[in-house]
Amino acid sequence: MHPSSLVHIIPSFSSAILIAISLATVFLVASAVYNAFFSPLSAIPGPWYAAVSDFWITTHVVRLQQCRIVQTLFERYGPVVRVGPNKVIFCDATTMRSVYSVHKFDKSSYYKSLLTNNNDHSMTTLPHADHAARRKVWAPHYIPSNLALFQTEINDFTINLAETLDRIAGKTSVDCLDLFRHLMVDIISSTVFGVRQGSLDNWALNIHDPLSSAVYDFPKRGILRSAVPTWAWNLVCRIPNQRWRQICDSDRIMAEFVGSRLYEMRAKIQATVVTGETDEKMCLLQRMIQHRVFATHEGMSDQDIISESMGHLVAGVDTSSTTLSYLFWELSRRSDIMKRLQMELDDAMPDRRVLPDTYILSTLQYLNAFIKEGLRLYGAAPSLLERVVPSTSASKIDDAFDMMGYALPPGTIVSTQAWSMHRDADVFPSPETFLPERWLPVDGSPADEDRLLRMSQHMMPFGFGSRVCGGQNLAQMVMRVVVAGISSNFDISSRAAETNERSMEMRDAFVLFPAAKECKLIFTGRRL
């Protein structure tokens, strides 16, 4: 190329950039003006800077403070608030029923960041109908009568936990988050895969447990993975740092673990076909392997079975261990609650190392009030559960969804969060106070019954409707058994320098966790 022609290209290249920047600016300004003043959502209250772009709400997501900021918006603007050009949030029990249960809106694409093994599982299957078919396969596993078949294992793990704590009781503090994570890996491995995984034993022996670490790392991996394209992800995963590699590999470690269990289980099923033996108690894996669609006789693919099982590990371990940790933290700082709970448990458990039937635990009023209050303030998934207003016909206007007087067009992302539903001061007086007594009947009068009913109607720690937590019965059962088994055997305390309001301040990244990412407590054996 002749050098003189470069002279012509350079100015035209820089003018092209200028034109591109100007066009982009005009586009951004025009869409901001449209979003603020002309969008069908512009009548909905909310800060103007939230209406024009998603940037503002994203800054709070990144700061792990979305729940808190959304709560301040409800306090300032009322029960319906616009938080993005296309996002509306609400805090209202009737609307919650309508969105999650009556209309069963599909989930938003946000959930795709939780894919396991690069594949969907129930939580990430967005369309309602596809999800319903999947859920049908595993839902019977989590009904209380089936879970009761696993009570022996759950009790054994809890007694094992108490014996482990005996050995270190009173001498040193224990990071409950990590401890309960290992416990939950054992519990879910036994109910989902039918194996005793030995994670708690590894914890007691201070041996690294790859599966527990992988479950812990998985959400971080998911967020990072969904933020970058595949080529960039493959590159960053090569960074030679052991901790970083563990995070990158968390999905693969879980998939390999589940894959091995799947092939073992297939072999076991083959063997029982030969011997003709059958077992009433079936782990979830076996249930999925043997599932056949009635009309076509088709089964689930191995890839789907692996992803679904991984989904249950991921959904059940950190959630339950976080809520349990907060429950024990409350006991450590509220001796009045601990004493009252221990009194009730002492009556129900003549031998503290023998756990009663879960049915008996479910009838203990104070234990259940304590757990409900824990789920109210520390339910481990208190964040926005996003759904999409569907389009049912070609005419978009006819399809608008009426939300508390506002017409939301198809495609609008709507959501509520348990954090705010559980902190409605009209329903829960002194909402920030941990008060198990609020769940106890006072005088049995109609007004008292109304009060209790209203509180229950506002509770959604496990989500709501057709996508409600699949493992909620298991979570409730485990919380009852572990709280009963541990608090009847130990007094719980903490050192202010280690565990305090600040270290336990709640952060949210869809699931909740304490700011310090640990919860160190001291367990001192109670005298007999």
Ligand code: HEM
């Ligand atoms: C305290 C403990 C737990 C809490 C607070 C919790 C909370 C939740 C919430 C809020 C959802 C709904 C998400 C949404 O609508 O987008 C959910 C879904 C789910 N949870 Fe849990 N969960 C807990 C324990 C468990 C356990 C122990 C398991 C199973 C082992 C489990 C399995 C699931 C599954 C499979 C889903 C997806 C359900 C579906 O989409 O059909 N969870 N959980």
